[in-house]
Amino acid sequence: MNDQNLEQRIRDAVEHATPDKLQQILSSCDQQKGPVITMTNPKKRNWTAPLIAVTASLVLVMGGVFGYGWHTVRAVDSRITLDVNPSISITVNSKERVLNVDALNDDAAAIIGNMDLKGTQLEVAVNALIGSMMQNGYLDELQNSILVSVENSDNAKALALQQKVTDAINAPFAATGLEPAVLSQSVTDDAELEKLASQNGISTGKAALIQTIMALDPTLTAENLSALTVNDLSVILNSRQSDSNTITQTGTASSKAYITQDEAKAAAFAHAGVQASQVSRCDIEFDSEDGAMVYELEFFVGNTEYEYDIDARTADVVKFSKENRGSAASSGSNSSSGNTTSTDSVGITEARAKEIAFTHAGVKEADVSNLKIKLDYGWYYTKYELEFFVGTKEYDYEIDANSGKVLEYSVEGNSAQTSGNSNAGSATVSEAKAKEIAFAHAGVTEADVSGIKIELDKGWYHTKYELEFYADGKEFDYEIDAVSGDVLEYSTEGGVPSGGNTNSNGSGQITADEAKAIAFNYAGVTESDISKLKVELDDDDHRYVYEIEFNLGRQEFSCTILASDGTVLEAEWDD
């Protein structure tokens, strides 16, 4: 059993032995004095706008009046979430007084600022928060949409609160001459919704809106939509001609930030080299692409179908493809696709894609069997998909056919099971690279190494490769950060580390015999008195230490000695 297996066994055993005390803890919390509820105050701001100054004064006064004794009515009756781009959760009691205002993202923390809204009426709090969003530039003529999501088990009350909050939002807008677009909905506690919100780091209210949009257009993805503002989502919702009865809308979402449909068409036609007069059956609607608003166009010129994504703010061509739908369609000829950096042909050859994958995997082509490779014209990337075996390990790779970048890879087999995505926080350093780093650090070459074991360990803080190998009669253990490639920890057993592995002391350290002599002197024994002597040199990036253990009768002595000068760092006798 290696160290990792042993630790896994320990984790399993402790997990199985851990009692479930959660309910007792939560019950005890109720019996205790609750924690002091404080508003976070991430950023101080000047309250200069008259509108906000008035509201803030009101808030402070109301907070003073109702602050006393409010703990007696702490039960949460309703939760209201306001989403613009800042996302704010407001909980209120049955009398619609504010219990808590929580920032659900960084933008919201700036909006709440130093306002103390506890104990105020809901409308007052909404008024203050919307005013602050206007003051901070989150609501203006280009972005005027607000999503109101109300959670209350009583549907009638939820609807009444939606109306009340919508009215409260309209009030600060009235003074500016702008008209808000308010989308309001009731949400219920739902595991799927919670998961969608949690996975995308958004509020459940925004997740519910995205669910509604995706029901109208299943080609849209939650990942893409989550990055959009509520105004963008509102525009997409409207473009899908929503007759949703779950969302009530007042006002019209601003589209002033976007180019017009005609401008988008002109950009696409120019790129395709066609005239508007040649075009038939042109469909255009809003869509999202990598978190940006785009116009998605489909049109025909003769038998050729064109698809374009045009950036809705800049008119840049984000993506395009064309396909012959005429008599030749059955043979699939004359098909091409790309993005703004690609052309009809791909940037790298099949041979180069193989080379990239094999290098990344640290394998030689001669060792590879059952290789399958195909070029896939995907939506985001034109990519090579490779599948191959080395021994019993199966490798799957996706290589960007234009840049040669490894988009995704996975390894399965009787060795370490790994997978990765070159853009994610998981392993970005290949197994081969981890070995290279460890060998270089240890001052050995791969030819010197035997018995290598490597595993990818997704730990609490680090995703790391754990390597164990033998060279020059010594055992080396390494931990290599699988994201940064840093050497996290390493140790050597069986002798003094050689070559470049003497970064902290190199020459000038005491010998193992000298260390033994120091230990014997410290323990007051001679070598003839003792048994089971072990001497090991270890290190942890900073300094080398000798770990010495021996038995004297039934007692065990162990000590740690600094290899650079012989200092006894720690010593103890165990019975």
Add this chain to the structure above:
Amino acid sequence: MLPERIAPCSRDMTGALDCWIQQIARGEKSALASLYNQTCSSVYGFALSICKNVPDAEDVLQDTYLHVWQAADSYRSHGKPMAWLLTITRNLANSRLRDRGRTSLLDPEEWLEQLAEIPGLPQEDRLLLEALLGGLPDQDRQILLLHALTGFKHREIAELLELPLPTVLSKYHRAVKKLRTQWKEMD
């Protein structure tokens, strides 16, 4: 009344723990539940490694989260929420040891009895825990458990236990070897 629900927290573990503690400071019991579910094994294992007594470790487990509930508003994030939590655990466990005036290992028979009383604990887990709790010196056991349960690096364990790094290293390696040997003997 609505069930309490936490706001979305970071998918990064340290960020999530930080976020939950901040939500606990605002009275969100659901955040306390999330924190508990994510960390209870580490807290219990660490408590057990100090107390060497199952009932005491269970009490420390409970007291740790009640302390978090009361003290979360004093938490200042330095990117080490787990270290903060385990410092609370360590202090409560040491305090319990002091209160009882008990610092030595229990009689092995008491151990066997306590571990055997844990409902549903597989025999191989019980044997491993016996070896851990009965066969290793106190600090060695704490270091090994922290390394196994929290994924802390030796440097972080040294900081938490206020020990020199080489000491932690040597004790860790020694603990692994001893436990492995004992495990082989038990097999």
